[in-house]
Amino acid sequence: MSKQLTRRDFLRVTGGGFAGAALLGAYGCGGGDEQGSQEGGQITLNWWDYWTEGATNEAIKERLARYSENNPNVTIERRNIPFDQLKPTLTRAANAGNFPDIAVIDNPDHASFAQLGVLLDVSNRVDEWDVSSEAYFDGPWRSCQYNGTSYGIPNSSNCLALFYNTDMLQAQGVQPPANWAELRDAAEQLTTQDRFGLAVSAINSEEGTFQWLPFLWQSGADIPNLDGSGGREALQLWVDLVNQGYMSSGILNWRQADVKNEFVNQRAAMMINGPWQIPVINEDHPDLNWDVAVLPEGEESASILGGENMAISAQSQNADAAWDLLTWTQQPDNLVRYLEKVDRLPSRQDLADRPVWAEDPILSVFVEQLLVARPRAYGADYPEISSHIQTAIQAAISGESDVEGALSRAQEEINPLLPERMRQ
Amino acid sequence: MTSQAQQAQSKGLADRLRSVNLSRVGDYLFLAPAMVLILAVMVYPLAYELYLSVHDVTIAGSAGQAPFVGLEQYRAVATDPAFAQALWVTVIYTAGSLFFQFTIGLALALFFNQTFPGHGVMRALMLLGWMIPLVVTGNLFRWMLNGQYGVINLLLNLGPLEAGRAWLTDPTTALIGVIVANIWVGIPFNMVLLLAGLQGISLSLYEAAKIDGANAIQRFLYVTLPQLRPVIAIVLLLGFIYTFKVFDLIFVMTGGGPVNATTVLPIYVYDVLFEFFRFGRGAAASILVLVLPIIISLVYLRLLRREESS
Numbered sequence: 001m002s003k004q005l006t007r008r009d010f011l012r013v014t015g016g017g018f019a020g021a022a023l024l025g026a027y028g029c030g031g032g033d034e035q036g037s038q039e040g041g042q043i044t045l046n047w048w049d050y051w052t053e054g055a056t057n058e059a060i061k062e063r064l065a066r067y068s069e070n071n072p073n074v075t076i077e078r079r080n081i082p083f084d085q086l087k088p089t090l091t092r093a094a095n096a097g098n099f100p101d102i103a104v105i106d107n108p109d110h111a112s113f114a115q116l117g118v119l120l121d122v123s124n125r126v127d128e129w130d131v132s133s134e135a136y137f138d139g140p141w142r143s144c145q146y147n148g149t150s151y152g153i154p155n156s157s158n159c160l161a162l163f164y165n166t167d168m169l170q171a172q173g174v175q176p177p178a179n180w181a182e183l184r185d186a187a188e189q190l191t192t193q194d195r196f197g198l199a200v201s202a203i204n205s206e207e208g209t210f211q212w213l214p215f216l217w218q219s220g221a222d223i224p225n226l227d228g229s230g231g232r233e234a235l236q237l238w239v240d241l242v243n244q245g246y247m248s249s250g251i252l253n254w255r256q257a258d259v260k261n262e263f264v265n266q267r268a269a270m271m272i273n274g275p276w277q278i279p280v281i282n283e284d285h286p287d288l289n290w291d292v293a294v295l296p297e298g299e300e301s302a303s304i305l306g307g308e309n310m311a312i313s314a315q316s317q318n319a320d321a322a323w324d325l326l327t328w329t330q331q332p333d334n335l336v337r338y339l340e341k342v343d344r345l346p347s348r349q350d351l352a353d354r355p356v357w358a359e360d361p362i363l364s365v366f367v368e369q370l371l372v373a374r375p376r377a378y379g380a381d382y383p384e385i386s387s388h389i390q391t392a393i394q395a396a397i398s399g400e401s402d403v404e405g406a407l408s409r410a411q412e413e414i415n416p417l418l419p420e421r422m423r424q
Numbered sequence: 425m426t427s428q429a430q431q432a433q434s435k436g437l438a439d440r441l442r443s444v445n446l447s448r449v450g451d452y453l454f455l456a457p458a459m460v461l462i463l464a465v466m467v468y469p470l471a472y473e474l475y476l477s478v479h480d481v482t483i484a485g486s487a488g489q490a491p492f493v494g495l496e497q498y499r500a501v502a503t504d505p506a507f508a509q510a511l512w513v514t515v516i517y518t519a520g521s522l523f524f525q526f527t528i529g530l531a532l533a534l535f536f537n538q539t540f541p542g543h544g545v546m547r548a549l550m551l552l553g554w555m556i557p558l559v560v561t562g563n564l565f566r567w568m569l570n571g572q573y574g575v576i577n578l579l580l581n582l583g584p585l586e587a588g589r590a591w592l593t594d595p596t597t598a599l600i601g602v603i604v605a606n607i608w609v610g611i612p613f614n615m616v617l618l619l620a621g622l623q624g625i626s627l628s629l630y631e632a633a634k635i636d637g638a639n640a641i642q643r644f645l646y647v648t649l650p651q652l653r654p655v656i657a658i659v660l661l662l663g664f665i666y667t668f669k670v671f672d673l674i675f676v677m678t679g680g681g682p683v684n685a686t687t688v689l690p691i692y693v694y695d696v697l698f699e700f701f702r703f704g705r706g707a708a709a710s711i712l713v714l715v716l717p718i719i720i721s722l723v724y725l726r727l728l729r730r731e732e733s734s
Binding site: 087088091112203204205248249250251252253267381383384387390391394395397398400401 | 566570571572590592593594595678679680681682683684695698699700701702
């Protein structure tokens with residue numbers, strides 16, 4: 001008690017520390033805005049992506065290092081930004097005029113950035129390229145386009161499919177459901193005291209919309225006629241499954257990772273999820289017996305496209321070098337080598353018969369599903385459109401509103417947000 | 425000093441520099457880091473926010489080219505039913521949290537103001553809730569309130585209440601769920617400040633009251649409460665500001681759902697800004713969210729001062 005730290009001492013020490021930190025911070029801010037530059041034949045390309053951890057991060061590092069080895073005059077300055085920060089960061093960069101030479105963009109956002117005018121129109125380059133656009137799956141390729149013009153090329157793709165616990169299905173003598181009626185039956189038969197038949201994510205974020213849109217499309221409807229009979233059936237399907245107790249009402253608060261946790265902990269016999277869960281499940285639950293099937297059909301079969309594209313900045317000083325890098329990544333051997341490492345699906349249809357996908361019992365199903373996977377191409381206001389769909393899903397499932405009311409309210413909000421050509 | 429300043433103004437720059445007392449320069453140097461910091465992290469962002477709020481800035485237009493729209497953004501926010509809903513949710517959330525945090529915090533403060541074996545350790549343990557990061561607290565409560573395997577349902581089922589309730593996914597109970605979590609977080613804060621206040625009350629006052637024949641309740645009402653009043657005022661004010669702007673706890677627990685049942689104002693602003701990328705409207709909304717607690721705090725402080733002076 002004799003030697004006490006007085007308040008004044010404390011302030012002096014911490015204040016000095018903060019001031020120092022602030023100065024360092026200010027200094028740090030000044031250094032980061034150098035553009036890709038060309039010095040004596042040496043080219044620097046800025047590359048931004050959102051792979052911050054694990055295999056995805058290592059694989060992209062290896063990919064870029066290999067390119068630099070083959071092209072010693074190109075230095076690639078990579079920056080990886082956490083996924084949820086990528087869009088805001090790219091938006092700020094676009095406003096500040098320092099958009100990177102190459103940006104990796106989540107495919108539903110591609111149209112927004114193209115509309116912003118920050119992406120390079122690559123249609124001419126694509127025409128001259130020795131790889132035809134026919135080589136790509138339709139969904140991924142279209143997700144790079146805005147008003148019919150190409151603003152980039154796909155990097156990798158994913159889509160949703162139905163995961164099921166083979167032990168549980170066998171025990172109940174249930175086949176993986178092929179259509180909605182079978183899905184209802186299977187969910188009913190697989191539900192027991194301690195588990196639900198099916199798990200999905202209906203959270204109020206993009207993940208919820210991502211999971212429900214396939215059902216909307218399967219009904220034959222689309223967002224412009226969301227409140228029509230198709231949309232009502234698609235939402236009623238989910239509402240019924242919850243009300244009848246075959247799906248937990250907890251889905252309103254589950255992210256897709258939570259859905260996966262329900263599944264691996266055997267609290268759900270089936271789930272809707274994407275291929276990015278495969279390595280996670282295999283690693284953490286090697287004893288679980290599971291398989292995947294394509295999503296059950298409604299009026300038509302459909303899934304949703306996820307994944308990311310690569311685009312070049314409209315202001316890039318090194319567009320030719322950037323395009324060379326992009327096309328290099330798409331060379332079959334380079335692409336397969338990369339995708340294999342990250343458990344992603346090829347966006348190139350002509351590579352889908354490679355053994356890594358065709359002979360893998362799980363991935364081959366995803367590749368098949370990819371054929372009917374659709375992009376979320378609803379223009380620049382899609383995020384807000386999506387939020388109204390989330391509200392409708394949540395209102396109907398929680399019983400706050402009936403299906404019809406929830407959807408017509410959403411439709412009213414969504415109509416002015418849709419691109420002109422889609423309005424009805 | 426004023427004459428000095430006037431003189432300095434009339435002289436040239438070089439003269440002025442010479443005339444400035446060296447020790448004053450030192451004073452300003454000490455102030456400089458703080459001033460730079462305040463300018464950089466408070467004044468500038470606020471000014472920029474104000475600028476954004478009167479322009480139509482979206483993802484499709486950079487800030488420099490966005491058209492000036494006057495108060496249109498404020499009108500759009502004020503007439504947005506989602507904003508009104510968020511304001512209402514915020515009021516319930518803040519009032520509910522504050523009331524229980526304060527009463528339970530006060531009760532615990534009175535309890536720990538007594539000396540009994542282990543009270544120091546207990547008191548320190550009580551602080552844990554305040555020290556745990558809100559993201560952790562939010563996830564803990566998210567699990568505890570889970571409908572299928574949450575411990576809270578388990579406990580409720582032990583008693584006479586039959587509960588299989590999915591607290592956070594039911595729009596009628598989700599708000600209660602996040603309020604409960606926030607109360608748990610806020611109790612230690614209230615308790616510690618009130619306890620400090622209690623320990624500052626002179627024991628002789630209680631002795632005098634006892635001699636005058638006051639019982640325990642009377643001593644609490646006529647000695648403790650009046651003596652504690654300045655502390656209570658600060659605790660409530662800080663609690664109000666803190667609760668009004670809470671974001672992380674709710675974001676982690678429900679993300680504002682289900683069906684906007686827990687969308688408080690900060691979540692609303694986050695959605696407009698970072699989900700819809702309507703920067704102009706988001707700026708207007710965040711300024712409204714900033715102005716509201718400032719007004720309420722000022723009114724509250726003024727009322728207090730008037731009461732004290734009368």
